[in-house]
Amino acid sequence: MTNQDIYYIDGEFVEASKAVIPVNDLALLRGYGVFDFLRTYGGKPFCVEEHLFRLKNSARLIGLPFPWTVDEVIEIVNQTLALNHHLESNIRIIVTGGPSDDFITPGSQPRLLVLVGELRHYPPEWYSRGVKVITVIGRRAIPGAKTINYLSALVSLEAAHGQGAVEAISIDRDGKVGEGQTSTVFAFIGDRMVTNEDGILPGVTRELILSLTEPEFAREIREITISELLQAEEIFMTASNKEVFPVVRVDDTVISDGKPGPRTRRVMELFRDYTARFALGGIN
Ligand SMILES: Cc1ncc(COP(=O)(O)O)c(C=O)c1O
Structure with missing residues:
Protein backbone atom coordinates (compact mmCIF):
# COMPACT_ATOMS: atom_id res chain seq x y z
CA MET A 1 0.00 0.00 0.00
CA THR A 2 1.49 3.31 -1.05
CA ASN A 3 1.17 6.63 0.73
CA GLN A 4 1.75 8.47 -2.49
CA ASP A 5 -0.88 10.38 -4.36
CA ILE A 6 -2.16 8.66 -7.46
CA TYR A 7 -2.34 10.73 -10.64
CA TYR A 8 -4.03 10.07 -13.96
CA ILE A 9 -1.40 10.53 -16.67
CA ASP A 10 -2.44 10.21 -20.29
CA GLY A 11 -4.52 7.05 -19.92
CA GLU A 12 -2.95 5.49 -16.82
CA PHE A 13 -3.15 5.83 -13.06
CA VAL A 14 0.35 6.09 -11.58
CA GLU A 15 2.04 6.99 -8.30
CA ALA A 16 3.05 10.64 -8.13
CA SER A 17 6.79 9.82 -8.15
CA LYS A 18 6.38 7.85 -11.38
CA ALA A 19 4.21 10.44 -13.12
CA VAL A 20 6.10 11.61 -16.19
CA ILE A 21 5.45 12.85 -19.70
CA PRO A 22 7.90 12.83 -22.64
CA VAL A 23 10.16 15.85 -23.04
CA ASN A 24 8.96 16.52 -26.58
CA ASP A 25 5.59 17.66 -25.22
CA LEU A 26 4.81 21.25 -26.22
CA ALA A 27 3.83 21.95 -22.62
CA LEU A 28 7.49 21.67 -21.68
CA LEU A 29 9.01 22.98 -24.89
CA ARG A 30 6.78 26.02 -25.39
CA GLY A 31 4.45 26.37 -22.42
CA TYR A 32 1.58 25.26 -24.69
CA GLY A 33 -1.25 23.79 -22.68
CA VAL A 34 -4.21 24.67 -20.47
CA PHE A 35 -5.43 23.60 -17.07
CA ASP A 36 -8.14 24.09 -14.53
CA PHE A 37 -8.12 23.81 -10.80
CA LEU A 38 -10.86 22.98 -8.32
CA ARG A 39 -11.33 21.50 -4.89
CA THR A 40 -13.68 19.15 -3.10
CA TYR A 41 -16.18 19.90 -0.36
CA GLY A 42 -17.43 16.83 1.47
CA GLY A 43 -15.09 14.85 -0.79
CA LYS A 44 -17.05 15.84 -3.91
CA PRO A 45 -15.58 17.98 -6.70
CA PHE A 46 -17.14 21.44 -6.49
CA CYS A 47 -18.51 23.14 -9.64
CA VAL A 48 -16.77 20.45 -11.69
CA GLU A 49 -18.86 21.04 -14.81
CA GLU A 50 -18.18 24.78 -14.75
CA HIS A 51 -14.45 24.12 -14.43
CA LEU A 52 -14.53 21.65 -17.31
CA PHE A 53 -16.48 24.00 -19.55
CA ARG A 54 -13.84 26.61 -18.84
CA LEU A 55 -11.05 24.09 -19.50
CA LYS A 56 -12.62 23.24 -22.86
CA ASN A 57 -12.97 26.90 -23.68
CA SER A 58 -9.37 27.59 -22.65
CA ALA A 59 -8.26 24.86 -25.09
CA ARG A 60 -10.42 26.34 -27.85
CA LEU A 61 -8.96 29.81 -27.27
CA ILE A 62 -5.41 28.55 -27.86
CA GLY A 63 -6.38 26.17 -30.70
CA LEU A 64 -5.62 23.03 -28.68
CA PRO A 65 -7.75 19.97 -29.54
CA PHE A 66 -9.95 18.67 -26.69
CA PRO A 67 -10.95 15.16 -27.77
CA TRP A 68 -12.82 14.23 -24.57
CA THR A 69 -16.38 14.86 -23.48
CA VAL A 70 -16.96 16.73 -20.24
CA ASP A 71 -18.57 13.57 -18.83
CA GLU A 72 -15.52 11.47 -19.70
CA VAL A 73 -13.24 13.88 -17.86
CA ILE A 74 -15.61 14.00 -14.85
CA GLU A 75 -15.46 10.20 -14.74
CA ILE A 76 -11.64 10.28 -14.76
CA VAL A 77 -11.65 12.93 -12.01
CA ASN A 78 -13.95 10.76 -9.87
CA GLN A 79 -11.82 7.66 -10.48
CA THR A 80 -8.66 9.55 -9.53
CA LEU A 81 -10.30 10.88 -6.37
CA ALA A 82 -11.42 7.37 -5.42
CA LEU A 83 -7.83 6.09 -5.71
CA ASN A 84 -6.64 8.73 -3.24
CA HIS A 85 -7.72 9.01 0.35
CA HIS A 86 -7.76 12.64 1.34
CA LEU A 87 -10.53 14.12 3.41
CA GLU A 88 -10.61 17.06 1.02
CA SER A 89 -8.61 17.40 -2.20
CA ASN A 90 -7.22 19.84 -4.69
CA ILE A 91 -7.78 18.72 -8.27
CA ARG A 92 -5.63 19.97 -11.13
CA ILE A 93 -6.73 18.98 -14.63
CA ILE A 94 -4.12 19.68 -17.30
CA VAL A 95 -4.25 19.36 -21.07
CA THR A 96 -0.77 19.52 -22.56
CA GLY A 97 0.05 20.39 -26.17
CA GLY A 98 1.33 16.85 -26.74
CA PRO A 99 4.24 15.75 -28.94
CA SER A 100 5.53 17.96 -31.73
CA ASP A 101 7.85 16.76 -34.55
CA ASP A 102 9.55 20.10 -35.06
CA PHE A 103 9.24 21.18 -31.42
CA ILE A 104 6.89 24.05 -32.24
CA THR A 105 4.00 22.99 -34.51
CA PRO A 106 1.09 21.60 -32.48
CA GLY A 107 0.13 18.03 -33.31
CA SER A 108 -3.20 16.39 -32.64
CA GLN A 109 -2.42 14.30 -29.55
CA PRO A 110 -2.93 16.44 -26.45
CA ARG A 111 -2.35 14.69 -23.14
CA LEU A 112 -4.81 14.72 -20.26
CA LEU A 113 -3.42 14.73 -16.71
CA VAL A 114 -5.41 14.75 -13.47
CA LEU A 115 -3.41 15.51 -10.33
CA VAL A 116 -5.11 15.09 -6.97
CA GLY A 117 -3.52 16.19 -3.70
CA GLU A 118 -4.48 16.97 -0.14
CA LEU A 119 -6.34 20.26 0.18
CA ARG A 120 -4.09 23.13 1.18
CA HIS A 121 -5.46 25.41 3.90
CA TYR A 122 -4.70 29.11 4.00
CA PRO A 123 -3.93 30.94 7.25
C1 LIG B 1 -5.80 34.46 -13.52
C2 LIG B 1 -6.85 33.92 -12.62
N1 LIG B 1 -7.94 34.68 -12.35
C3 LIG B 1 -8.92 34.22 -11.54
C4 LIG B 1 -8.83 32.98 -10.93
C5 LIG B 1 -9.95 32.50 -10.02
O1 LIG B 1 -10.76 31.60 -10.72
P1 LIG B 1 -11.67 30.54 -9.98
O2 LIG B 1 -12.62 31.29 -9.11
O3 LIG B 1 -12.37 29.83 -11.08
O4 LIG B 1 -10.78 29.66 -9.19
C6 LIG B 1 -7.74 32.16 -11.19
C7 LIG B 1 -7.65 30.84 -10.58
O5 LIG B 1 -6.61 30.25 -10.46
C8 LIG B 1 -6.71 32.64 -12.05
O6 LIG B 1 -5.63 31.90 -12.32
Whole structure:
Protein backbone atom coordinates (compact mmCIF):
# COMPACT_ATOMS: atom_id res chain seq x y z
CA MET A 1 0.00 0.00 0.00
CA THR A 2 1.49 3.31 -1.05
CA ASN A 3 1.17 6.63 0.73
CA GLN A 4 1.75 8.47 -2.49
CA ASP A 5 -0.88 10.38 -4.36
CA ILE A 6 -2.16 8.66 -7.46
CA TYR A 7 -2.34 10.73 -10.64
CA TYR A 8 -4.03 10.07 -13.96
CA ILE A 9 -1.40 10.53 -16.67
CA ASP A 10 -2.44 10.21 -20.29
CA GLY A 11 -4.52 7.05 -19.92
CA GLU A 12 -2.95 5.49 -16.82
CA PHE A 13 -3.15 5.83 -13.06
CA VAL A 14 0.35 6.09 -11.58
CA GLU A 15 2.04 6.99 -8.30
CA ALA A 16 3.05 10.64 -8.13
CA SER A 17 6.79 9.82 -8.15
CA LYS A 18 6.38 7.85 -11.38
CA ALA A 19 4.21 10.44 -13.12
CA VAL A 20 6.10 11.61 -16.19
CA ILE A 21 5.45 12.85 -19.70
CA PRO A 22 7.90 12.83 -22.64
CA VAL A 23 10.16 15.85 -23.04
CA ASN A 24 8.96 16.52 -26.58
CA ASP A 25 5.59 17.66 -25.22
CA LEU A 26 4.81 21.25 -26.22
CA ALA A 27 3.83 21.95 -22.62
CA LEU A 28 7.49 21.67 -21.68
CA LEU A 29 9.01 22.98 -24.89
CA ARG A 30 6.78 26.02 -25.39
CA GLY A 31 4.45 26.37 -22.42
CA TYR A 32 1.58 25.26 -24.69
CA GLY A 33 -1.25 23.79 -22.68
CA VAL A 34 -4.21 24.67 -20.47
CA PHE A 35 -5.43 23.60 -17.07
CA ASP A 36 -8.14 24.09 -14.53
CA PHE A 37 -8.12 23.81 -10.80
CA LEU A 38 -10.86 22.98 -8.32
CA ARG A 39 -11.33 21.50 -4.89
CA THR A 40 -13.68 19.15 -3.10
CA TYR A 41 -16.18 19.90 -0.36
CA GLY A 42 -17.43 16.83 1.47
CA GLY A 43 -15.09 14.85 -0.79
CA LYS A 44 -17.05 15.84 -3.91
CA PRO A 45 -15.58 17.98 -6.70
CA PHE A 46 -17.14 21.44 -6.49
CA CYS A 47 -18.51 23.14 -9.64
CA VAL A 48 -16.77 20.45 -11.69
CA GLU A 49 -18.86 21.04 -14.81
CA GLU A 50 -18.18 24.78 -14.75
CA HIS A 51 -14.45 24.12 -14.43
CA LEU A 52 -14.53 21.65 -17.31
CA PHE A 53 -16.48 24.00 -19.55
CA ARG A 54 -13.84 26.61 -18.84
CA LEU A 55 -11.05 24.09 -19.50
CA LYS A 56 -12.62 23.24 -22.86
CA ASN A 57 -12.97 26.90 -23.68
CA SER A 58 -9.37 27.59 -22.65
CA ALA A 59 -8.26 24.86 -25.09
CA ARG A 60 -10.42 26.34 -27.85
CA LEU A 61 -8.96 29.81 -27.27
CA ILE A 62 -5.41 28.55 -27.86
CA GLY A 63 -6.38 26.17 -30.70
CA LEU A 64 -5.62 23.03 -28.68
CA PRO A 65 -7.75 19.97 -29.54
CA PHE A 66 -9.95 18.67 -26.69
CA PRO A 67 -10.95 15.16 -27.77
CA TRP A 68 -12.82 14.23 -24.57
CA THR A 69 -16.38 14.86 -23.48
CA VAL A 70 -16.96 16.73 -20.24
CA ASP A 71 -18.57 13.57 -18.83
CA GLU A 72 -15.52 11.47 -19.70
CA VAL A 73 -13.24 13.88 -17.86
CA ILE A 74 -15.61 14.00 -14.85
CA GLU A 75 -15.46 10.20 -14.74
CA ILE A 76 -11.64 10.28 -14.76
CA VAL A 77 -11.65 12.93 -12.01
CA ASN A 78 -13.95 10.76 -9.87
CA GLN A 79 -11.82 7.66 -10.48
CA THR A 80 -8.66 9.55 -9.53
CA LEU A 81 -10.30 10.88 -6.37
CA ALA A 82 -11.42 7.37 -5.42
CA LEU A 83 -7.83 6.09 -5.71
CA ASN A 84 -6.64 8.73 -3.24
CA HIS A 85 -7.72 9.01 0.35
CA HIS A 86 -7.76 12.64 1.34
CA LEU A 87 -10.53 14.12 3.41
CA GLU A 88 -10.61 17.06 1.02
CA SER A 89 -8.61 17.40 -2.20
CA ASN A 90 -7.22 19.84 -4.69
CA ILE A 91 -7.78 18.72 -8.27
CA ARG A 92 -5.63 19.97 -11.13
CA ILE A 93 -6.73 18.98 -14.63
CA ILE A 94 -4.12 19.68 -17.30
CA VAL A 95 -4.25 19.36 -21.07
CA THR A 96 -0.77 19.52 -22.56
CA GLY A 97 0.05 20.39 -26.17
CA GLY A 98 1.33 16.85 -26.74
CA PRO A 99 4.24 15.75 -28.94
CA SER A 100 5.53 17.96 -31.73
CA ASP A 101 7.85 16.76 -34.55
CA ASP A 102 9.55 20.10 -35.06
CA PHE A 103 9.24 21.18 -31.42
CA ILE A 104 6.89 24.05 -32.24
CA THR A 105 4.00 22.99 -34.51
CA PRO A 106 1.09 21.60 -32.48
CA GLY A 107 0.13 18.03 -33.31
CA SER A 108 -3.20 16.39 -32.64
CA GLN A 109 -2.42 14.30 -29.55
CA PRO A 110 -2.93 16.44 -26.45
CA ARG A 111 -2.35 14.69 -23.14
CA LEU A 112 -4.81 14.72 -20.26
CA LEU A 113 -3.42 14.73 -16.71
CA VAL A 114 -5.41 14.75 -13.47
CA LEU A 115 -3.41 15.51 -10.33
CA VAL A 116 -5.11 15.09 -6.97
CA GLY A 117 -3.52 16.19 -3.70
CA GLU A 118 -4.48 16.97 -0.14
CA LEU A 119 -6.34 20.26 0.18
CA ARG A 120 -4.09 23.13 1.18
CA HIS A 121 -5.46 25.41 3.90
CA TYR A 122 -4.70 29.11 4.00
CA PRO A 123 -3.93 30.94 7.25
CA PRO A 124 -7.11 31.76 9.22
CA GLU A 125 -5.86 35.37 9.67
CA TRP A 126 -6.32 35.93 5.94
CA TYR A 127 -10.03 35.66 6.55
CA SER A 128 -10.30 37.20 10.02
CA ARG A 129 -7.94 40.16 9.54
CA GLY A 130 -7.73 40.49 5.78
CA VAL A 131 -4.64 40.58 3.56
CA LYS A 132 -2.33 42.98 1.82
CA VAL A 133 -2.03 42.87 -1.97
CA ILE A 134 0.25 44.78 -4.32
CA THR A 135 -0.42 46.10 -7.81
CA VAL A 136 1.64 45.23 -10.88
CA ILE A 137 1.42 46.52 -14.44
CA GLY A 138 0.37 43.97 -17.03
CA ARG A 139 -2.32 41.81 -18.55
CA ARG A 140 -2.25 38.19 -19.65
CA ALA A 141 -1.95 37.61 -23.42
CA ILE A 142 -5.14 35.52 -23.77
CA PRO A 143 -7.04 36.49 -20.63
CA GLY A 144 -10.04 34.20 -21.16
CA ALA A 145 -7.81 31.11 -21.20
CA LYS A 146 -6.28 29.45 -18.16
CA THR A 147 -3.02 28.50 -19.84
CA ILE A 148 -0.16 26.73 -18.08
CA ASN A 149 2.08 29.76 -18.61
CA TYR A 150 2.18 31.52 -15.23
CA LEU A 151 5.59 33.09 -15.73
CA SER A 152 4.58 36.67 -15.00
CA ALA A 153 2.21 35.44 -12.27
CA LEU A 154 5.08 33.70 -10.50
CA VAL A 155 7.31 36.78 -10.74
CA SER A 156 4.48 39.04 -9.51
CA LEU A 157 3.62 36.71 -6.63
CA GLU A 158 7.27 36.59 -5.56
CA ALA A 159 7.29 40.41 -5.58
CA ALA A 160 4.09 40.38 -3.49
CA HIS A 161 5.52 37.94 -0.95
CA GLY A 162 8.64 40.11 -0.67
CA GLN A 163 6.40 42.98 0.40
CA GLY A 164 4.34 41.04 2.92
CA ALA A 165 1.43 40.69 0.48
CA VAL A 166 -0.40 37.57 -0.64
CA GLU A 167 -1.57 38.58 -4.11
CA ALA A 168 -0.72 40.97 -6.92
CA ILE A 169 -3.48 42.71 -8.85
CA SER A 170 -2.66 43.40 -12.50
CA ILE A 171 -3.42 46.93 -13.64
CA ASP A 172 -3.19 47.89 -17.32
CA ARG A 173 -1.32 50.94 -18.60
CA ASP A 174 -4.55 52.99 -18.58
CA GLY A 175 -4.99 52.36 -14.85
CA LYS A 176 -7.79 49.81 -15.28
CA VAL A 177 -7.92 47.02 -12.71
CA GLY A 178 -7.62 43.49 -14.12
CA GLU A 179 -7.38 40.43 -11.89
CA GLY A 180 -5.16 38.86 -9.28
CA GLN A 181 -2.52 36.38 -10.47
CA THR A 182 -4.75 33.52 -9.31
CA SER A 183 -7.93 35.28 -8.17
CA THR A 184 -10.69 37.72 -9.10
CA VAL A 185 -11.20 41.25 -7.71
CA PHE A 186 -14.44 42.65 -6.25
CA ALA A 187 -14.93 46.07 -4.61
CA PHE A 188 -17.75 47.72 -2.74
CA ILE A 189 -17.92 51.23 -4.15
CA GLY A 190 -20.73 53.35 -2.69
CA ASP A 191 -23.78 51.11 -2.48
CA ARG A 192 -22.63 48.80 -5.27
CA MET A 193 -20.66 45.59 -5.45
CA VAL A 194 -18.46 46.11 -8.50
CA THR A 195 -16.43 43.63 -10.53
CA ASN A 196 -15.01 43.81 -14.03
CA GLU A 197 -15.45 41.23 -16.77
CA ASP A 198 -13.27 42.21 -19.72
CA GLY A 199 -9.69 41.06 -19.98
CA ILE A 200 -9.90 38.58 -17.11
CA LEU A 201 -10.30 34.86 -16.58
CA PRO A 202 -14.00 34.10 -16.05
CA GLY A 203 -13.68 32.96 -12.44
CA VAL A 204 -15.96 30.10 -11.42
CA THR A 205 -16.05 31.49 -7.87
CA ARG A 206 -16.79 34.97 -9.26
CA GLU A 207 -19.86 33.63 -11.10
CA LEU A 208 -21.10 31.85 -7.99
CA ILE A 209 -20.59 34.94 -5.81
CA LEU A 210 -22.54 37.03 -8.30
CA SER A 211 -25.46 34.65 -8.12
CA LEU A 212 -25.36 34.09 -4.32
CA THR A 213 -25.27 37.82 -3.57
CA GLU A 214 -27.85 38.84 -6.15
CA PRO A 215 -30.72 39.23 -3.67
CA GLU A 216 -28.66 41.30 -1.22
CA PHE A 217 -26.31 43.61 -3.08
CA ALA A 218 -26.85 45.87 -6.06
CA ARG A 219 -24.00 45.22 -8.46
CA GLU A 220 -22.24 46.76 -11.39
CA ILE A 221 -20.22 44.76 -13.88
CA ARG A 222 -17.79 47.31 -15.25
CA GLU A 223 -14.18 48.39 -15.37
CA ILE A 224 -12.70 49.68 -12.12
CA THR A 225 -9.91 52.25 -12.11
CA ILE A 226 -6.99 51.96 -9.74
CA SER A 227 -7.99 55.22 -8.01
CA GLU A 228 -11.51 53.86 -7.44
CA LEU A 229 -10.03 50.67 -6.05
CA LEU A 230 -7.84 52.55 -3.59
CA GLN A 231 -10.86 54.53 -2.37
CA ALA A 232 -13.22 51.55 -2.25
CA GLU A 233 -15.07 50.95 1.02
CA GLU A 234 -14.30 47.25 0.88
CA ILE A 235 -12.33 44.93 -1.38
CA PHE A 236 -12.37 41.17 -1.52
CA MET A 237 -10.94 38.59 -3.88
CA THR A 238 -12.14 35.14 -4.87
CA ALA A 239 -10.62 31.87 -6.08
CA SER A 240 -11.55 28.20 -5.91
CA ASN A 241 -8.82 27.34 -3.43
CA LYS A 242 -8.75 30.61 -1.45
CA GLU A 243 -12.53 31.07 -1.50
CA VAL A 244 -13.46 34.67 -0.49
CA PHE A 245 -10.73 36.68 1.24
CA PRO A 246 -10.88 40.32 2.38
CA VAL A 247 -8.24 42.78 1.15
CA VAL A 248 -7.45 45.52 3.67
CA ARG A 249 -4.34 47.03 2.10
CA VAL A 250 -3.36 47.70 -1.52
CA ASP A 251 0.32 48.67 -1.83
CA ASP A 252 0.67 51.42 0.80
CA THR A 253 -3.00 52.32 0.93
CA VAL A 254 -5.13 51.07 3.81
CA ILE A 255 -8.68 50.31 2.68
CA SER A 256 -11.28 52.05 4.90
CA ASP A 257 -10.40 51.29 8.54
CA GLY A 258 -8.05 48.45 7.61
CA LYS A 259 -10.44 45.71 8.74
CA PRO A 260 -12.66 43.35 6.75
CA GLY A 261 -15.94 45.20 6.19
CA PRO A 262 -19.44 43.96 7.03
CA ARG A 263 -20.48 43.42 3.43
CA THR A 264 -17.38 41.34 2.68
CA ARG A 265 -18.04 39.30 5.82
CA ARG A 266 -21.57 38.70 4.60
CA VAL A 267 -20.28 37.51 1.19
CA MET A 268 -17.90 35.14 2.99
CA GLU A 269 -20.79 33.82 5.06
CA LEU A 270 -23.01 33.26 2.02
CA PHE A 271 -20.20 31.37 0.29
CA ARG A 272 -19.43 29.24 3.34
CA ASP A 273 -23.10 28.38 3.83
CA TYR A 274 -23.35 27.35 0.21
CA THR A 275 -20.24 25.14 0.25
CA ALA A 276 -21.32 23.60 3.57
CA ARG A 277 -24.69 22.70 2.06
CA PHE A 278 -22.94 21.25 -1.00
CA ALA A 279 -20.68 19.16 1.27
CA LEU A 280 -23.72 17.75 3.06
CA GLY A 281 -25.35 16.83 -0.23
CA GLY A 282 -28.00 19.56 -0.25
CA ILE A 283 -26.82 20.93 -3.60
CA ASN A 284 -25.76 19.02 -6.71
C1 LIG B 1 -5.80 34.46 -13.52
C2 LIG B 1 -6.85 33.92 -12.62
N1 LIG B 1 -7.94 34.68 -12.35
C3 LIG B 1 -8.92 34.22 -11.54
C4 LIG B 1 -8.83 32.98 -10.93
C5 LIG B 1 -9.95 32.50 -10.02
O1 LIG B 1 -10.76 31.60 -10.72
P1 LIG B 1 -11.67 30.54 -9.98
O2 LIG B 1 -12.62 31.29 -9.11
O3 LIG B 1 -12.37 29.83 -11.08
O4 LIG B 1 -10.78 29.66 -9.19
C6 LIG B 1 -7.74 32.16 -11.19
C7 LIG B 1 -7.65 30.84 -10.58
O5 LIG B 1 -6.61 30.25 -10.46
C8 LIG B 1 -6.71 32.64 -12.05
O6 LIG B 1 -5.63 31.90 -12.32
